Amino acid sequence: DAKTTQPNSMESNEEEPVHLPCNHSTISGTDYIHWYRQLPSQGPEYVIHGLTSNVNNRMASLAIAEDRKSSTLILHRATLRDAAVYYCILRYPGNTPLVFGKGTRLSVIA
């Protein structure tokens, strides 16, 4: 499985944008980039995914580098409820299992 590298932890002030980076230099042409997050005492939650183009949804935006070797999850206005561990996952198309790394623990300060 292609690997991803994320910072162990990040901190943000409430109501400010947050940019969570992910490096995946060995990504293959068919790997999708998925982001999940896990809030305290909950199961993981899908955030967003993309292949080549930038993606937006109600939760976040995903910016994918042109060479696809890195991506950034953008939370436009962090709230206290966004404090979670964020996982960047590369996934081959189809029902392949999610391979979780250690993720980035995001703390949001009021």
Next chain:
Amino acid sequence: KAGVTQTPRYLIKTRGQQVTLSCSPISGHRSVSWYQQTPGQGLQFLFEYFSETQRNKGNFPGRFSGRQFSNSRSEMNVSTLELGDSALYLCASSLLPDTQYFGPGTRLTVL
């Protein structure tokens, strides 16, 4: 629409016993996956079932098994429990290959 439900939420067992955990997927979802989460190893894939057939399997010993019923509900079983099996067991269901929806998990403690 109701989310993924897992029962029980908490469980305490002793070494050598066996345990069965249950997962009810979101209505209409036919794929169910199981994951184990521990502080040391993080989230690890156990197995995935689709239409009552195991489609993918992770790298876990044969003590870990599962099954899926015709209504897509799934169970996983761990026999001869070891202390290291203490973990949060998560179930996820999916309709399409892209997105998995996770339940709250079952916290298993082995004494």
